[in-house]
Amino acid sequence: MIYADNAATTKTSRAAIDAMLPCFDTVYGNPSGLYAFAQQAKEALEDARARIARCLGCDAREVTFTSGGSESDNQAILSAAKAGAAKGKKHIISTAFEHHAVLHTLKKLEADGFEVTLLDVHENGIVTPQQVADAIRGDTALVTVMFANNEIGTVQPIRAIGAVCREKGVPFHTDAVQAVGHIPVNVREDNIDYLSLSAHKFHGPRGIGVLVARKGMRLYSLIEGGAQERGKRAGTENLPAILGMAAALEEAVQNMETNAAKVGAMRERLIEGLAEIPHCVLNGDRNERLPGNVNFCFEGIEGESLLLLLDDKGVAASSGSACTSGSLDPSHVLLAIGRPHEIAHGSLRLTLCEENTPAEVERIIDAVREVVAYLRGMSPVWRDLVNGKTPFVIP
Amino acid sequence: MKKALIAMSGGVDSSVAAFLMQQDGFDCIGCTMKLYDNEDAGVSRTRTCCSLDDVEDARSVAFRLHMPYYVFNFTADFRRLVMEKFAQCYARGVTPNPCIDCNRYMKFDLLYRRAAVLGCGVLVTGHYARIEKQADKYILKKASDASKDQSYVLYAMTQAQLAHTRFPLGSLHKTDVRRIALENGFINADKPDSQDICFVPDGDYAAAVERICGRRFPDGDFVSADGSVIGRHKGIIHYTVGQRKGLGIASSEPYYVCGVRACDNTVRLGRIGELYRTEADAADFNWIGGSVPHAPFTCTVKLRYRQPEQPVTVVPTGENTVHFVFGEPQRAVTPGQAAVLYDGDIVLGGGTLM
Numbered sequence: 001m002i003y004a005d006n007a008a009t010t011k012t013s014r015a016a017i018d019a020m021l022p023c024f025d026t027v028y029g030n031p032s033g034l035y036a037f038a039q040q041a042k043e044a045l046e047d048a049r050a051r052i053a054r055c056l057g058c059d060a061r062e063v064t065f066t067s068g069g070s071e072s073d074n075q076a077i078l079s080a081a082k083a084g085a086a087k088g089k090k091h092i093i094s095t096a097f098e099h100h101a102v103l104h105t106l107k108k109l110e111a112d113g114f115e116v117t118l119l120d121v122h123e124n125g126i127v128t129p130q131q132v133a134d135a136i137r138g139d140t141a142l143v144t145v146m147f148a149n150n151e152i153g154t155v156q157p158i159r160a161i162g163a164v165c166r167e168k169g170v171p172f173h174t175d176a177v178q179a180v181g182h183i184p185v186n187v188r189e190d191n192i193d194y195l196s197l198s199a200h201k202f203h204g205p206r207g208i209g210v211l212v213a214r215k216g217m218r219l220y221s222l223i224e225g226g227a228q229e230r231g232k233r234a235g236t237e238n239l240p241a242i243l244g245m246a247a248a249l250e251e252a253v254q255n256m257e258t259n260a261a262k263v264g265a266m267r268e269r270l271i272e273g274l275a276e277i278p279h280c281v282l283n284g285d286r287n288e289r290l291p292g293n294v295n296f297c298f299e300g301i302e303g304e305s306l307l308l309l310l311d312d313k314g315v316a317a318s319s320g321s322a323c324t325s326g327s328l329d330p331s332h333v334l335l336a337i338g339r340p341h342e343i344a345h346g347s348l349r350l351t352l353c354e355e356n357t358p359a360e361v362e363r364i365i366d367a368v369r370e371v372v373a374y375l376r377g378m379s380p381v382w383r384d385l386v387n388g389k390t391p392f393v394i395p
Numbered sequence: 396m397k398k399a400l401i402a403m404s405g406g407v408d409s410s411v412a413a414f415l416m417q418q419d420g421f422d423c424i425g426c427t428m429k430l431y432d433n434e435d436a437g438v439s440r441t442r443t444c445c446s447l448d449d450v451e452d453a454r455s456v457a458f459r460l461h462m463p464y465y466v467f468n469f470t471a472d473f474r475r476l477v478m479e480k481f482a483q484c485y486a487r488g489v490t491p492n493p494c495i496d497c498n499r500y501m502k503f504d505l506l507y508r509r510a511a512v513l514g515c516g517v518l519v520t521g522h523y524a525r526i527e528k529q530a531d532k533y534i535l536k537k538a539s540d541a542s543k544d545q546s547y548v549l550y551a552m553t554q555a556q557l558a559h560t561r562f563p564l565g566s567l568h569k570t571d572v573r574r575i576a577l578e579n580g581f582i583n584a585d586k587p588d589s590q591d592i593c594f595v596p597d598g599d600y601a602a603a604v605e606r607i608c609g610r611r612f613p614d615g616d617f618v619s620a621d622g623s624v625i626g627r628h629k630g631i632i633h634y635t636v637g638q639r640k641g642l643g644i645a646s647s648e649p650y651y652v653c654g655v656r657a658c659d660n661t662v663r664l665g666r667i668g669e670l671y672r673t674e675a676d677a678a679d680f681n682w683i684g685g686s687v688p689h690a691p692f693t694c695t696v697k698l699r700y701r702q703p704e705q706p707v708t709v710v711p712t713g714e715n716t717v718h719f720v721f722g723e724p725q726r727a728v729t730p731g732q733a734a735v736l737y738d739g740d741i742v743l744g745g746g747t748l749m
Contacts, residue, residue: 304467305512329468341471378512 002315002360006201006292007150007178007351012244013203019247020205023240031237032228045237048246055253056195056212057186064211064219064229065242069177070101072196072211075222075233076173077105077144080194081114083171083218084141090114093135093143096336097121099150102175103332106144114141124285125154125337133164143172144194147179151333151349152284153293155183162191171217177201177209181252182290183260193217199241203353204248208241259354264291266352266361273365277372279385279394283334283347292352297339299394300382301346301375309374310348313367318349342381343393396422399517399561400510402502403427403457403464405449407583408521408564410456411572414579415563416519417460424513425457425464428506430473430497431594452583459580467509469501474607476500478594482607485600488655489731490635492548492700493592498522499551503560518560524549524742525565526557533557535683535742540568547700550735550745551681604632615660617644620653620669628662631655637670637727651727671724677734680715680746687711695737696721698728698748704737717746 003011029038031045046060053060066072081092094106096118106116119131132143143165148155158174165172173194179185181202187195195212199205213219225234252259271282271294279299298306303319310317319331334344350364376382384390399421401413417423427450450466457464477496484491507518523538524546533554538544552560564572576584595603605611612630619625626644628634633641638652642664651670654663675698682688688711695704696719706722719734728748735745 304465305509308465308513329470375512 002356002364004350004352004356004360004364005316005318006353007153007290007349008318009200009206010203010353011355012200012205013248013251015251016199016204016244016248020240020244023243027239031239032226041239044243045239048242051246052210052249055249056180056197056210057188057190058195058212059215061230062187062212062214064213064232065237066209066211066233067207067238068200068209069099069175069196069198071222072198072209073099073101073173073175074105075211075219076194076196076213077102077109077142078222079213079218079220080142080144080171080173081109082220084139085114087141089139089141091117091137091140093117093119093132093140095119095121095127095145097125097149097151097333098144098146099175099177102144102146119145121154121336123338124288125149125152125283125333126285126288127156127161129157129160129164132161133168136164136168136170140168140170143170145172145174147174147176147185148183148290149284149333150178151331151347152295152337153178153290153351154284155179155288155290158192159190162193165193166191178290181249182256182292184256187212187214199245199248202248202252204245205241208238208245210245255354260291262354263352263356266356266358267291267294269358270294270350270352270361270364273361274368277369279392280372281394283337283339290351294350294352295347297334297343297347297394298372299343299346299392300379300385301372303346303348305375306346306348306368306371309371310367313371315364315367318351319347340393396420397517398422398424398513398515399519400506400513400515401425401462401519402506402521403453404521404589405452405583405586406521406589407576407581407586408523408572408588410453410521410581410583411567411575412519412521412563413456413460413462414575414581416517416561417462419563421517423460423462423519424515425453425460425462426506426509427453427464427466428473428501429466429468429470430501431470431478452586455582467506469505472505473497473501478607481592482604484731485604485632486608486612486657488631488657490729491731492733493594494548495551495733498548503552503556507556507559516559520560520562521564522549522562523564523567524562525740526560526562532684536565536740537737537742538564539566543569546742547697547733547735547745550683550733550742552683553681554683554685557683601630601633613660615662617642617650617664618661620663620665625650625664631657631660631662634662636729670726672728673721673724675719675721675725675728675734676712676749677717677719677746678715678749680717680744682744683742684744687714693722694743697735697737698725699732707736709736715746 027040029041031042049063050060053063110116117135119127121127145156145161147158162172171193174192175196176185177198180197193214198209219232221232223234228237274296280296283295307319330341330344334347385392399416401423403409403425413425454464477493481491481493510518522545523543525536527534537546591598612632614627614629616624617626617628634652634655636652639649642650644650650664653665653669691710693708696707697704708720710718712718730748732748733745734748736743
């Protein structure tokens with residue numbers, strides 16, 4: 001099997017597993033206990049917090065542990081909204097291609113009387129700082145823009161957008177789930193007020209993430225209970241996962257340059273190899289994209305069939321956004337960059353990591369070429385396109 | 396090995412069908428068609444995603460049988476080919492049967508094409524009906540268990556479709572099916588049979604039609620056979636031929652809906668005697684054998700799913716049109732419903748009543 005779905009989740013690294021194991025049977029105390037044994041756990045917890053903060057360029061006190069990216073997004077946005085509403089500010093700016101953890105939270109706020117402006121992300125999948133500047137109003141409570149897109153991998157000009165927000169005095173949140181561990185992210189230098197991340201996207205364990213809230217930014221608890229995480233997130237700390245996350249993040253940050261160079265080269269070859277297929281198009285900006293992300297649309301192809309047959313050939317890939325049933329809906333991201341409905345249905349996302357090899361990339365290219373040709377060979381839609389009965393959307 | 400794609404709804408029937416195909420030596424793939432979003436069916440988004448409980452039941456059975464299992468998203472096609480057609484029929488004053496369209500356009504056409512993509516030459520469903528080969532023709536027959544027979548909703552099948560479809564439950568009784576499910580520890584062995592139209596789970600057809608059409612239907616006049624106005628109706632989509640309840644007209648002798656006319660937005664009411672007809676026509680008629688009979692002949696007909704068969708003289712009037720002369724007057728012949736012809740156990744064909 002060739003695993004090319006690293007944006008969905010990653011294999012947990014050896015370093016992360018080794019960091020976690022002692023927590024299950026050696027340092028298993030509850031960090032809230034007052035005896036010495038619990039203090040060991042508490043120390044390990046705070047040590048992990050400090051190391052994670054160093055990797056992110058923020059203060060340890062600004063790091064709150066959550067269950068992952070979705071929870072962090074929810075908490076950041078709802079907190080900023082509540083703080084804004086208290087001052088009569090009920091306007092939020094975001095983009096049309098955010099993750100559903102952001103978009104659905106914004107929908108909920110809209111129902112509560114907030115006004116939401118979703119910025120256009122253009123055909124290249126990038127929003128500009130100028131758009132943000134133009135959209136900010138006196139009653140803007142929050143700007144939330146993802147660091148890098150989960151489907152098409154485009155990297156946003158976060159530092160410049162942060163600077164615009166800072167200048168106008170508007171809190172700025174970024175969903176950095178796809179970026180952290182893969183490209184440089186620094187809370188201070190990038191002018192970020194709230195940041196969400198998830199450990200399993202950089203070879204950490206699942207079910208653990210971080211919400212960074214810069215000093216002075218309000219944070220309201222979504223989960224009531226004990227006083228863990230300084231009262232901002234109740235529930236006994238998931239210490240094994242937190243230690244695994246810290247180890248994975250340190251490893252990812254240390255090796256970032258080497259990994260990005262290796263993965264980036266494989267991405268280039270993959271894009272080059274797939275681009276030779278007739279009537280296909282790369283989604284997202286050619287250059288401003290994550291090192292491991294490749295996303296193509298193929299005309300006359302159903303994404304579902306493409307994935308099933310690639311699975312049959314041993315390639316694990318994805319397309320669109322999978323609903324909980326595992327079936328596919330046309331991607332809101334591809335619709336946001338202007339791909340028509342029928343094209344958005346025929347997309348393929350391949351996401352590589354440093355464990356993939358150039359030989360695997362060649363096998364992926366061959367497999368995609370074969371499957372696309374096979375599916376087009378039996379597609380009435382493709383026949384109509386070739387016969388000129390319907391025009392091609394992708395030249 | 397021969398490969399089969401099993402259409403699994405999450406119910407006990409299709410689960411047992413999957414098991415039987417596997418026993419029969421087929422390399423099986425299970426799948427569930429995602430046909431609509433909850434919003435389309437008027438169910439709150441927050442409840443579950445795309446009838447997720449059914450999907451989880453089907454998945455559980457497929458896993459138990461060690462079959463690969465997929466959910467296919469056919470929502471756009473289902474909306475276009477089934478739901479919108481259903482709503483348009485009501486808007487035209489006729490009473491459709493969307494299950495027939497779903498079998499015809501979704502299961503035995505689009506899903507079969509998906510099966511072909513996956514290299515499966517056989518499509519399997521949990522319908523109660525039998526397919527047999529006689530000489531060079533395939534015939535569609537009623538199920539052995541008469542109380543479960545579903546041949547009525549399968550009349551639109553073609554020779555090509557019959558050739559690559561299997562109904563493993565056709566010769567079984569429902570009690571056998573539940574027993575097989577229990578023996579194999581299927582999670583859904585005791586699940587009740589589905590009753591309603593799947594995308595109208597609350598049974599409120601009129602609300603579904605308005606939701607799909609995105610508009611309301613105006614109220615209008617109840618008229619009698621001679622055209623005189625005898626009351627107000629609340630929109631034609633609320634009425635179907637033969638209906639007695641919910642008319643809101645006080646009368647010593649009950650009124651029945653005898654006709655629904657979209658062109659002048661009227662609903663014609665009459666006494667019980669006016670509901671009976673001795674003749675009818677059907678269009679969009681499918682002769683399962685593939686050829687149209689040359690001369691009139693007699694057989695039996697079902698004008699509704701659960702109606703006992705009635706004697707009829709059939710007069711083919713064109714490639715796909717048929718005239719019926721009933722042996723006895725028939726109550727509430729409803730435009731839009733299917734008329735299906737039988738010769739004993741064999742389905743001869745069927746069409747849509749005009």
